[in-house]
Amino acid sequence: MIALLHRDLLLATRAGGGFGLGLVFFLIVVVLVPFGVGPETAILSRIAPGILWVAALLAALLSLDRIFALDHEDGSLSLLATAPIPLEAVAVIKAAAHWLTTGVPLAIAAPVLGVLLHLDPSAFGFVVVTLLLGTPALSVIGTFGAALTVGIRRGGLLLSLIVLPLYVPTLIFGAEAVRRGVDGQDTATPLLMLGGITAGAVALLPFATAAVLRMNLR
Amino acid sequence: MIALLHRDLLLATRAGGGFGLGLVFFLIVVVLVPFGVGPETAILSRIAPGILWVAALLAALLSLDRIFALDHEDGSLSLLATAPIPLEAVAVIKAAAHWLTTGVPLAIAAPVLGVLLHLDPSAFGFVVVTLLLGTPALSVIGTFGAALTVGIRRGGLLLSLIVLPLYVPTLIFGAEAVRRGVDGQDTATPLLMLGGITAGAVALLPFATAAVLRMNLR
Amino acid sequence: MTIMSMWEYANPKRFMGWTGHVLPWAFGGAAVCLTVGLIWGFFFTPDEMRQGSTVKIIYLHVPAALMAINAWIMMLVASLIWLVRRHHVSALAAKAAAPVGVTMTLIALATGAIWGQPMWGTYWAWDPRLTSFMILFLFYLGYMALWAAIDDPDMAADLTSVLCMVGSVFALMSRYAVNFWNQGLHQGASLSLDKEKNVADVFYQPLLFAIAGFVLLFFALVLLRTRTEIRTRRLRALIRREGQ
Amino acid sequence: MPDLGKYVTEVLLAYGVSIAILATLVAMSWRQSRRVRRDLEAAEARKNG
Amino acid sequence: MRQPCYRSSPVLSVQNLAVARGGATVLAGLSFDVPAGEALILRGPNGVGKTTLLRTLAGLQGAVSGHFECPADEGAYASHADAVKSALTVEENLQFWADIYGNAVPDMVWDQFDIRDLQTRIAGTLSAGQKRRLGLARLGVIKRKVLFLDEPTVSLDGFSVRLFADYLRDQHLAQGGIAIIATHVDLDLAATTLELEPFTATDHQTDTGDEAFL
């Protein structure tokens, strides 16, 4: 099990493994938005929390298809399915590897990129906290989506389509918590909800993921 | 040559071919932004042109890796390279197929999605025109990027990283033209620049694309 | 007497030879110029009336910004040489210059941001010059990522060269587009020949030293890194032979 | 130490950050150079010996 | 309808099995036993259903009807795909599977599958046959008793084919293992051969999920 986590992290950090690219995508979206929206500070700083969350979500989304597709293509997934570890554990490990290589770097980078969007200084802490709290849910939900679409060649866009609606609650509570934090309002409720979603997703979704994987391998 | 275009369009519209998914991604980004930014009409309508352009750009971007990667994986690309059609023509056809399956639907759908973002009614025409004028450049530039990364397994995110800076001028002029149109300012200059970029990219980049493909197949 | 073409020096062996001699001098010169320029600038120049002591940042900011652009231009030239004449050293020099260039870009961005807080009241503004630097930074990242992603070194050299050329064209277009998009806050070029608008001599002279220091440091680092790349290639070839 | 007035943090931070970044770059280039050089010498020795 | 694998002595026993692919039953009425230490060669023209049968036996898909018994947790499947990670070295690839199965990589696999010279090579740079040898070496690492092999010798040269046959005969079967092998080439093993063509499903056996609609 540790072996699988170790291998996945190794593969991610090897050349072409995609580690850091999610981060770069995050950076790029954040840079593009002002080009589209215009350079006015007031507007940018108003939409900054939302854009940061949407960008983080898209960055997480785009690395999802690596979770299972590579293993499926080269036949490793069938072999893992017949190996002496439960598929539920495989699902958890895969989500954990995704979170470590995507979620954590995103949360760390968010404040820096916040500067580009003139994010209110009081919001920096909230952005990091909500991202750390919310990205595990994104990884787990995404792993489920990746398992659903694993048999489909180049299913990347379909995967986005399936997963994005599932991301909506996480996004709403995450961005709302930041905005309330900036406005000095009560943040306990959205933070609690965010934590609840993450806890629930981590506890329950891996079973669904494993079930879906079994169906897909049939 | 028509055969290639025909096949690519056929493949795109077959099940799992990805036609329409770019559109759905566009829809989803546009839907997510209000969740992140909050529902205030004034702000949304202010950022709508920019968000529409950024979303269209991301949607175009995400379908880029299909342009060559599938043909590379199943060996078709080597065979096309030794077939009696010039690689430059292959590059043009591939870009055209991408534009027809992504750019055109996006331009048509943009006004509808503009409603969701409370886009100013006077801007609808501008959004469609700028997208129709700008998306061919996005397809051609993207085809170049796809050719650069074709040998790299799961080069999707790297492709984004390489292509996005190249998209900046198109995005700026496109979004700027819409914004000026809404404000009743002069739109001739940005529209002219947008057309110029598209014309230049369509005329010159296929040669670079073909050169890069040759290098990659070697 | 035979006239030696300049390409002779680009032969890897020869390159290792002459750079071995030049390298210490380059590093030494860089150290001297940087020390003189930065110490002079930091300790022995007066404050400017509007900017106060923040003007001292200029000794880092401007040289770094200059070198960030020049590094890209050097990569462009080296890429062209590789595509036309296929000199391995020039391809490897382009590869070696990218991390140095990206560091310079990063320093320009960081010092600019730190400077911006007291001067403009914000760390970042979407001013054209700043924005073009951000775009340049992205180009560097893409270029380096492409090098890293391809195993075959010659193919990587080919592809990155094309990217560098196409990227340069688009970087220029972005510069123009960004100007059109937003007229900015940033200072004009103060190194122009128009003496009236120039910074006062007190600031100017140490600045020249600092610039010379950055140029030499860039040169030295590129030489060092190119030497490393050449050795890596040779090591690769030797290991492959052993494998046979 | 010159009097930096109210901008002490900014100026010192700028110098600190820049010098740190430059030093990292030089150190990394140098370490990599030494490592490759050592490996290469080992390989040459194996080849010749 | 996943068929259970009961724990018992390594013996594979199939009774009246029918298997389906893409919604159509392809083989029906299969019954055979493979005792410990023996191999069974599956033969039949392209498309007869060899891959489908092997995937069913390996537990990767359900059977249509009939059932089979095989020792629990002792099956291993080797498909057309090699499950080789291009970005890892040959050694790292094997080490991974060893870790997953809680074994060490036995030193003998390097020679048995003729990959000692390739040990530190990045797997992505192997030739077709070398990659295949690496894929097969996994079998030597995970040490399962019941092997389901789908055209294992594709791309292998004559020498490597013999090497692999030797491994099967002298190591795997000699230690009481079982192997079911679909192949079109001659492996030079003392094994029963099962010709699958006679078991091709006839029309009225041809429906699975759709039977409710007929």
Add this chain to the structure above:
Amino acid sequence: MRQPCYRSSPVLSVQNLAVARGGATVLAGLSFDVPAGEALILRGPNGVGKTTLLRTLAGLQGAVSGHFECPADEGAYASHADAVKSALTVEENLQFWADIYGNAVPDMVWDQFDIRDLQTRIAGTLSAGQKRRLGLARLGVIKRKVLFLDEPTVSLDGFSVRLFADYLRDQHLAQGGIAIIATHVDLDLAATTLELEPFTATDHQTDTGDEAFL
């Protein structure tokens, strides 16, 4: 260093060719002629460089040194990969290649490659061997005179192998075509065999892109 293919009568002539893969020369000193109507079988252990040689001759990569002549615009390459689009039907797949080469799909390919029954099947649902037959049928559609075939019979059953050998002998070679075939199995063709192992590059021939660094 792409070698030009001069237009001439269909004869393939190779002089002192050296080919490289991943920056290392794998084969050197190859010289042979293949006259019209003849086939050449390439043999050699895994990793000797068969694929590399075929790719070089097909013009997909440059030679290291030496040169070769082959009729211009007459070469066709068939690799390990089938170039089959899973989403298209068998017929659409062949029609596409026919269009690209400006031909029609000749009616005889359906029987020659035993795919008439599969004509309207979606290619993604074919078995390994059926897909291979479809990949080979492309050769009958594009009608090139010089074929470079990399292990064409992988996954094929005995009957299909014979069918393919018949096609090569009675159709392709009989009409003055040329075929260079890398294979580990016996094709039952009257053809010269070239054993590649003696041409393995020795130490001082071993460098290509890296030679500047040695």
